Amino acid sequence: MAEIKVKNIAKTFGGYKALSDINLTVADQEFVVLLGASGCGKTTLLRIIAGLESASEGEIWIGDRRVDHLPPKDRGIALVFQNYAIFPHLSVFENIGFGLRMKKLPETEIETRVKRTAEMMHIEQLLQRYSGEISGGQRQRVAVARALAMEPDVILMDEPLSNLDALLRLEMRAELKGILAQSKTTAIYVTHDQVEAMSLADRISVMNGGRIVQAAPPIDVYRNPANKFVAGFLGNPPMNFLPATKGEKGKWYVSEMPFDGPNTYLTNLEFAIRPEDCVLSAQGLRAMVQVIEPLGPHQLVTCNISGSMFRVILESDTALSIGQFIRLEPKKDRICWFDPTTGKSTS
Amino acid sequence: MIKENISILTPAQILQRHKIGRYLYRTLIIVLCAWVLLPLYLLFVNALSSSKAVNSFPKNFVPEFDFESLIFFSQFAGMTSALSNSIKVAVITMIMSIVIGAPAGYALSRFDFRGKSTFRLLILLTRAFPLPLLALPLAVLFIRTGLDDTIFGLALVHTTLALPFAVLITFSIFSGVPIELEEVAWTLGCNRLTGFTKVVLPLILPGIAASAIFAFVISWNEVFAAAVLTVENRTLTAFLLQNLDTSPLHLKFAGGFILVIPALIFIFAVRKYLFAMWGIANR
Numbered sequence: 022m023a024e025i026k027v028k029n030i031a032k033t034f035g036g037y038k039a040l041s042d043i044n045l046t047v048a049d050q051e052f053v054v055l056l057g058a059s060g061c062g063k064t065t066l067l068r069i070i071a072g073l074e075s076a077s078e079g080e081i082w083i084g085d086r087r088v089d090h091l092p093p094k095d096r097g098i099a100l101v102f103q104n105y106a107i108f109p110h111l112s113v114f115e116n117i118g119f120g121l122r123m124k125k126l127p128e129t130e131i132e133t134r135v136k137r138t139a140e141m142m143h144i145e146q147l148l149q150r151y152s153g154e155i156s157g158g159q160r161q162r163v164a165v166a167r168a169l170a171m172e173p174d175v176i177l178m179d180e181p182l183s184n185l186d187a188l189l190r191l192e193m194r195a196e197l198k199g200i201l202a203q204s205k206t207t208a209i210y211v212t213h214d215q216v217e218a219m220s221l222a223d224r225i226s227v228m229n230g231g232r233i234v235q236a237a238p239p240i241d242v243y244r245n246p247a248n249k250f251v252a253g254f255l256g257n258p259p260m261n262f263l264p265a266t267k268g269e270k271g272k273w274y275v276s277e278m279p280f281d282g283p284n285t286y287l288t289n290l291e292f293a294i295r296p297e298d299c300v301l302s303a304q305g306l307r308a309m310v311q312v313i314e315p316l317g318p319h320q321l322v323t324c325n326i327s328g329s330m331f332r333v334i335l336e337s338d339t340a341l342s343i344g345q346f347i348r349l350e351p352k353k354d355r356i357c358w359f360d361p362t363t364g365k366s367t368s
Numbered sequence: 369m370i371k372e373n374i375s376i377l378t379p380a381q382i383l384q385r386h387k388i389g390r391y392l393y394r395t396l397i398i399v400l401c402a403w404v405l406l407p408l409y410l411l412f413v414n415a416l417s418s419s420k421a422v423n424s425f426p427k428n429f430v431p432e433f434d435f436e437s438l439i440f441f442s443q444f445a446g447m448t449s450a451l452s453n454s455i456k457v458a459v460i461t462m463i464m465s466i467v468i469g470a471p472a473g474y475a476l477s478r479f480d481f482r483g484k485s486t487f488r489l490l491i492l493l494t495r496a497f498p499l500p501l502l503a504l505p506l507a508v509l510f511i512r513t514g515l516d517d518t519i520f521g522l523a524l525v526h527t528t529l530a531l532p533f534a535v536l537i538t539f540s541i542f543s544g545v546p547i548e549l550e551e552v553a554w555t556l557g558c559n560r561l562t563g564f565t566k567v568v569l570p571l572i573l574p575g576i577a578a579s580a581i582f583a584f585v586i587s588w589n590e591v592f593a594a595a596v597l598t599v600e601n602r603t604l605t606a607f608l609l610q611n612l613d614t615s616p617l618h619l620k621f622a623g624g625f626i627l628v629i630p631a632l633i634f635i636f637a638v639r640k641y642l643f644a645m646w647g648i649a650n651r
Contacts, residue, residue, distance in 0.1 A: 094554060
C-alpha cells in the first residue's frame with residue numbers, strides 16, 4: 022500500500038532535455054496512465070520511478086521512503102515490459118517464482134503464491150512450459166503474473182499490451198483492470214494508445230515534450246482539455262477547431278454565428294468542439310458535406326465550414342449527400358476555447 | 369534502329385546469360401571447396417597409408433587404413449610431453465582470454481562510451497601486427513623476466529592472439545541477450561551480480577564455451593611464437609616443426625594429421641557460434 026510522489030524530476034541526456042519539471046502524486050491504489058506520443062518522455066519517467074534510470078534532478082518517494090538513491094530491488098516495485106522479458110531458460114513456474122526465490126521464501130510459500138497468481142492470470146496449465154513454447158498472449162500473462170506474485174507496493178507497466186493483436190488486447194485490457202483493482206496495488210501504466218488510457222485509468226497524465234501537460238480523470242481530460250495538444254491527441258477523430266473573433270457583450274463569432282464565450286482581453290480565440298457534440302439544427306453553423314463514412318452505429322461526416330475542416334458524428338440513418346449544405350449546432354456546455362498563441366484553454 | 373538491336377535481348381539470350389552466370393557460380397563454389405578440402409583429403413589418405421604407398425608412384429587416392437606411421441608417431445620420444453605442453457598452453461590461453469575478454473565483450477554490448485567503435489576497431493588491429501615482428505623483442509623481454517621457455521609465458525602470447533576474437537564473440541553473444549531480461553531481474557530482487565549469474569550466464573554459457581574452444585584452437589595451431597619462445601618445453605606444433613623437417617615423407621603426413629584433427633573437430637563443434645561472431649546468424 023503505497024503512495025508515489027514524484028517531485029521536480031528532470032532528466033537530460035547529454036544536451037537533450039528529456040524530462041523537465043515533472044510533479045506527480047499517485048494515491049494509494051490509484052491507477053495512473055502516462056499517455057503521450059512516442060518520444061514524449063513517458064517511458065523515461067517510468068524507468069526513473071523503477072530505478073533503471075537515474076534522474077538528473079528531483080526526488081522520488083514511494084510510501085514514506087525516498088527511493089531515488091535505492092536500486093530497483095529495494096523500491097518495492099514490479100515491472101512489466103512491452104516485450105514481456107520472460108526468462109527463456111526457466112519454466113513458467115520458475116519465471117513467476119523468480120522474485121520469490123530471490124527473497125528466499127520457503128518452498129511451500131513460493132508454490133502457493135505461484136499457483137495463486139497463475140490461476141488469477143489463467144495460466145495454471147502452462148506452469149511447466151518454457152517461454153519458447155507459449156504464445157505472445159500467454160507470455161504477456163506470465164509477465165503480469167510474475168509482477169503480481171511479488172505482491173509489490175507499486176506495479177509499473179510499460180506498454181504491456183502493445184505487442185498483442187487487436188482482439189487479444191481488448192480482452193487483456195478488461196482483465197488487467199479487474200485484476201489490478203482486485204490486487205489493490207498502486208499502478209502506473211505507460212501507453213500511447215488513448216483508448217487504452219481512457220478505459221484503464223483512474224487518472225490520466227498526458228505528457229508532451231518531456232512535461233506533464235494535464236493530469237485529471239479520463240472524462241475531464243476528454244471534456245476539458247488543458248490545451249490544444251491534449252484536445253487534438255485525445256479522441257478519435259480529434260476535436261474540431263474553428264477561429265473565433267470577439268464581438269460585443271461577451272459574444273464570440275464563429276463562422277458568422279454568435280456564441281457565449283470567455284471574458285478575456287484577447288480579440289481572437291479558437292473555438293473547439295468534439296465531433297460527437299454537434300446536432301443538426303436550423304440555428305447551426307453552415308457546413309458543406311465533403312466525405313461521408315458510414316461506420317455502422319453512426320456515420321462520420323467530414324464537412325467544410327468557412328474553409329476549415331470540420332468532422333462530425335451523426336446518426337447513421339441521417340440521409341446526406343456530398344455537396345449538400347447542412348447546419349450543425351454545437352452543444353453549448355461542450356464547447357472549449359483556446360488561446361490561439363499559447364494553445365492554453367481559456368474559460 | 370541498330371542501337372536498339374544491340375541493347376534489347378531476346379528471351380533466349382537472357383536465358384543464356386542466366387545459364388552462364390549459374391555455371392560461373394557453381395564453378396567458383398567447386399574451386400573454393402577443392403581449395404580447402406583437397407589438401408585435407410590428401411593429408412588424410414597419406415597419413416593412413418603405409419610408408420611404401422606414400423613414397424610410391426602413382427599416388428594412392430584411397431586410404432589403406434594402415435596405422436603404422438601414426439603408431440610410430442605416438443611412440444616418438446618427446447611426443448607425449450609436447451602434446452601435454454600444447455594442451456596446457458591451450459587451456460591456460462582459453463581461460464585467460466575468456467576471463468579478460470568476456471568482461472570487455474559485456475561492456476561493449478551494454479554500455480555506451482566515447483570511442484566505442486574506435487575501440488572495437490583497435491581490438492581487431494592488434495591482429496595486424498605480424499608475429500615475427502613481435503617475437504624477437506618478446507623473446508628478449510621474456511628472457512629478462514624469466515618467462516622464456518615456460519608454459520605460462522607462451523600462454524600469455526597466445527592469449528594476446530586469441531583475445532580480439534574472445535572480445536568480439538562474447539560481444540555478439542551478450543548482445544543476443546535483451547537488456548530487459550537483466551532489468552526485470554533487477555526489479556525482482558537481483559543486484560548487478562546476481563542478475564548476471566542467474567539470468568545472463570545460463571543464457572550465454574554455450575556461446576562462451578564456443579568462444580573458449582576457439583581460443584583453444586588458436587593456441588593449438590600457433591607455431592611461430594611457440595618455436596621462438598620455447599626450447600625445452602616445446603608445444604606440439606613447435607616440436608613437429610623442429611623434427612619433421614628431417615623426417616621421411618610418411619611421418620610428415622602423420623604429424624600434420626595429428627595437428628589438424630583436433631582443430632577440425634573443435635571448429636566443427638562450435639561453427640554455429642563462429643557465424644554469430646560476424647553477425648550472420650543472431651540466434
